[in-house]
Amino acid sequence: MGIVIPIPCEEKTTEGEYILRTFEITEEEVKERLKGFECRTFTSLSGVDILFRNEKDWKEAKEILKEYVYTEKPESIEETLGRVLKERGFTLSTAESCTAGMLSSRIVNVPGSSEYFIGGFVVYSNDLKVKYLCVNEETLKKYGAVSWQTCLEMTVGLKSNLGTDCGVAITGIAGPGGTLKKPQGLTYIGIFVKDKITVIKRVFKGSRNENRFLSTQTAMFYLLRLLKR
Numbered sequence: 001m002g003i004v005i006p007i008p009c010e011e012k013t014t015e016g017e018y019i020l021r022t023f024e025i026t027e028e029e030v031k032e033r034l035k036g037f038e039c040r041t042f043t044s045l046s047g048v049d050i051l052f053r054n055e056k057d058w059k060e061a062k063e064i065l066k067e068y069v070y071t072e073k074p075e076s077i078e079e080t081l082g083r084v085l086k087e088r089g090f091t092l093s094t095a096e097s098c099t100a101g102m103l104s105s106r107i108v109n110v111p112g113s114s115e116y117f118i119g120g121f122v123v124y125s126n127d128l129k130v131k132y133l134c135v136n137e138e139t140l141k142k143y144g145a146v147s148w149q150t151c152l153e154m155t156v157g158l159k160s161n162l163g164t165d166c167g168v169a170i171t172g173i174a175g176p177g178g179t180l181k182k183p184q185g186l187t188y189i190g191i192f193v194k195d196k197i198t199v200i201k202r203v204f205k206g207s208r209n210e211n212r213f214l215s216t217q218t219a220m221f222y223l224l225r226l227l228k229r
Helices: 027-033 055-064 077-088 102-108 126-133 137-143 148-162 208-228
Strands: 018-022 039-044 047-052 069-071 092-096 117-122 166-172 186-193 196-203
Touching (some): 018 055, 027 039, 027 047, 092 102, 117 126, 148 166, 148 186, 148 196, 166 208, 186 208, 196 208
Parallel strands (some): 092 117, 092 166
Antiparallel strands (some): 039 047, 166 186, 186 196
């Protein structure tokens, strides 16, 4: 099954409308939290977009949903990330296993991304995780490639080897396959911003390519969160 391409914001909005783009909240949850607000919602793999005619409603909703809002502009999450990185003067690198370059591809879709994105690794095999990211072979034997421990070591290796201000490492089971302990969709995302490292666990419920897309969306969403703190 192919990736569902999100509809660009400019194709949803009309003149005079205000937008909030959210992630990791469902359309039902949005409607519940915004009861009484005049707004329209659109759902895609990128999250829930909310459109308002009234600036007052938009401002109030922005506060209510602040932990889920990644932009107030009609732009993609990769455009938002690029803008924030340029504002901070930060560089970015990536290390991808299950997403196999999808994250870096989305990042460089943005014109001017060479100002902040220096590159990264696609480490689909364990051998490359060891060779390029210095993941310990014992870690892979004991915990497996899809584990919190391996993701942490991938993140540390990326930080050490490329020296960027921030970076993202992703390892997971996009599908098909998986086990009871490690089901299809299980994904670990490691993020560093300067000296702070965070590892996030998610179990996505989509198809193979939907899970890969959601992994990249989640990675950028949480990197933005950390950058905005």
